[in-house]
Amino acid sequence: MSLPNGLIAVVKRDCPTCLLVDPVLVEIERAGKPLTVYVQDDPSFTQAAGSVDDRDLAQSFRLGIEIVPTLIEVVAGREVQRTIGWVRSEWAAVSGLATLGADLPAHRPGCGSKSVEPGIAEQLALRYGNTGMTARRVIVPPQEDDIEVCFERGWSDGLPVVPPSETRVYRMLQGTSRAPAEVLGLVPPNLSACTIEKVAINAVMAGCKPEYLPVVIAAVEAALDPAFCLHGLLATTWFSGPMIIVNGPIRERIGMNWQGNVLGQGNRANATIGRALQLVVRNVGGGRPREVDQATFGTPAKLSFCFAEDEATAWTTLGEDRGFRRDQSSVTLFSADGPLGCADQKSRTPQPLIRSLAGSLRAVTHVEMTNASDAVVVIGPEHGRVFEQAGWSKAQVLGALHAALQIQGQDLGMGTDAAAPVATPNTAGTRAKFRPEGLTLIRAGGQAGLFSAIIPGWLMKGSLGTDPVSKEILP
Amino acid sequence: MNAVLLDPTGERDPVKRSPLAKPATLAGLTVGLLDISKARGDVFLDRLDEMFKAQGVATRRYKKPTFARPAPISLVQEIASQCDVVVEGLAD
Numbered sequence: 361m362s363l364p365n366g367l368i369a370v371v372k373r374d375c376p377t378c379l380l381v382d383p384v385l386v387e388i389e390r391a392g393k394p395l396t397v398y399v400q401d402d403p404s405f406t407q408a409a410g411s412v413d414d415r416d417l418a419q420s421f422r423l424g425i426e427i428v429p430t431l432i433e434v435v436a437g438r439e440v441q442r443t444i445g446w447v448r449s450e451w452a453a454v455s456g457l458a459t460l461g462a463d464l465p466a467h468r469p470g471c472g473s474k475s476v477e478p479g480i481a482e483q484l485a486l487r488y489g490n491t492g493m494t495a496r497r498v499i500v501p502p503q504e505d506d507i508e509v510c511f512e513r514g515w516s517d518g519l520p521v522v523p524p525s526e527t528r529v530y531r532m533l534q535g536t537s538r539a540p541a542e543v544l545g546l547v548p549p550n551l552s553a554c555t556i557e558k559v560a561i562n563a564v565m566a567g568c569k570p571e572y573l574p575v576v577i578a579a580v581e582a583a584l585d586p587a588f589c590l591h592g593l594l595a596t597t598w599f600s601g602p603m604i605i606v607n608g609p610i611r612e613r614i615g616m617n618w619q620g621n622v623l624g625q626g627n628r629a630n631a632t633i634g635r636a637l638q639l640v641v642r643n644v645g646g647g648r649p650r651e652v653d654q655a656t657f658g659t660p661a662k663l664s665f666c667f668a669e670d671e672a673t674a675w676t677t678l679g680e681d682r683g684f685r686r687d688q689s690s691v692t693l694f695s696a697d698g699p700l701g702c703a704d705q706k707s708r709t710p711q712p713l714i715r716s717l718a719g720s721l722r723a724v725t726h727v728e729m730t731n732a733s734d735a736v737v738v739i740g741p742e743h744g745r746v747f748e749q750a751g752w753s754k755a756q757v758l759g760a761l762h763a764a765l766q767i768q769g770q771d772l773g774m775g776t777d778a779a780a781p782v783a784t785p786n787t788a789g790t791r792a793k794f795r796p797e798g799l800t801l802i803r804a805g806g807q808a809g810l811f812s813a814i815i816p817g818w819l820m821k822g823s824l825g826t827d828p829v830s831k832e833i834l835p
Numbered sequence: 836m837n838a839v840l841l842d843p844t845g846e847r848d849p850v851k852r853s854p855l856a857k858p859a860t861l862a863g864l865t866v867g868l869l870d871i872s873k874a875r876g877d878v879f880l881d882r883l884d885e886m887f888k889a890q891g892v893a894t895r896r897y898k899k900p901t902f903a904r905p906a907p908i909s910l911v912q913e914i915a916s917q918c919d920v921v922v923e924g925l926a927d
Binding site: 493495496497498499500501502506509510515523524525526529547550552553557558561562565589591592596639643644645646818820824825826 | 837838839840841842843844845846847900901902903904905
């Protein structure tokens with residue numbers, strides 16, 4: 361857009377410095393300089409002849425005004441220089457009038473522009489800016505409840521969603537530096553392109569704050585990695601859904617929970633980030649229960665399953681194990697069912713505690729099945745202390761668990777009903793309950809309770825199904 | 836004032852695809868039998884194979900590497916280029 365040539369001043373009455381410089385504006389006009397004065401609040405206050413009403417802040421927005429007064433020099437329709445507040449030498453330079461404001465103090469700071477006041481900036485960006493938001497607009501008639509409209513259109517997971525208004529989605533998009541049009545991948549089952557904008561819309565609906573958006577984006581990227589096999593995980597009759605574990609500094613910055621009730625309700629970041637991923641699958645991908653999602657039971661964890669790891673322990677973090685530094689933030693996605701508790705309030709040394717955890721882990725999928733699903737074990741602080749006081753590393757605990765989970769073939773009798781026409785299993789030797797990479801240890805939970813939580817996953821794993829996937833969380 | 840919401844979906848209307856017309860007869864056609872690797876799918880398809888062959892209908896057998904993932908594109912193309920009709924054993 362071409363600007364009026366000469367000088368432009370942007371002022372408001374509610375600014376003592378603007379009142380102070382008003383005689384200077386008159387002085388500029390008397391000197392024969394073309395001057396346009398945009399007034400943000402009360403156009404009658406200035407004595408300058410060239411004042412223009414900018415109460416809708418359109419010009420202030422287009423000129424990118426942050427401080428008033430601002431004086432801009434325009435040549436051939438283009439800005440060549442500007443100064444903010446009142447600094448006599450700078451006003452003289454911009455205006456080319458050396459004696460300007462000779463009887464005023466040498467300098468006075470300006471005030472905030474009305475166009476950058478909280479709540480106003482977003483409205484101006486939506487009205488006059490290029491927000492990059494291209495999603496189809498859905499008009500809600502005034503007599504209808506927008507939350508109900510979201511239900512009726514099938515956008516909800518069964519709980520109310522926050523209606524994704526333009527203002528909310530615009531604010532959400534301020535949480536990332538990535539362009540709204542950037543495509544993260546194709547979301548199954550419909551293989552619809554998932555843009556940052558679509559992620560932002562669903563993050564609004566899930567109840568996220570803008571600062572959570574980078575975590576949601578990383579989670580979507582991980583879910584769309586072919587190794588995660590989102591299509592199969594969605595479609596399976598088994599319980600599982602995606603589980604997000606967050607590592608690194610962002611856990612504290614956005615106030616995530618890795619302490620008491622870590623797998624439960626009540627923390628906004630934990631609850632809404634996991635929900636946002638599921639809403640992306642539902643809405644962008646079209647993956648809905650009792651349609652392509654053929655789960656026999658499902659799990660409450662499919663509404664949302666996201667938590668952070670306790671990194672204040674002697675063990676390496678999941679993020680480190682997955683190749684990140686401690687100062688990098690990351691998400692790791694697993695397929696996951698609901699948690700299964702393991703109580704051991706007696707063991708004070710590692711070996712009996714290993715025996716307890718291994719005994720509980722045997723029940724994953726079926727006590728007489730081996731090599732079925734992977735499992736994540738969330739070691740609670742009190743169980744973790746038993747291992748740490750004995751100097752056991754995470755690798756030692758994992759090794760001991762795998763050793764304790766070699767199952768005798770003769771104990772694997774499941775499915776050997778003589779009447780059923782299936783092969784009798786080979787009962788010789790021993791079998792590993794889990795594949796070598798099939799057990800993952802996480803540290804989290806409240807300070808009281810000699811418990812750990814076993815979180816099994818989908819029966820289909822590795823190249824035949826799903827593998828955990830990690831992505832760095834980027835601003 | 837009307838509220839304006841941004842569509843959170845993939846913005847595709849459901850893809851309504853009509854199924855192909857069923858052939859009036861299987862004479863001269865080839866039937867593909869696709870085992871998706873679910874338990875005992877082979878038992879079901881073996882019996883169908885016998886019944887088709889008894890009627891003089893040509894059959895070809897195929898198997899997905901895992902039921903957990905969509906069929907590889909190469910397998911889909913192989914079946915599409917070799918068969919007129921497909922029977923897929925979906926459940927166990």
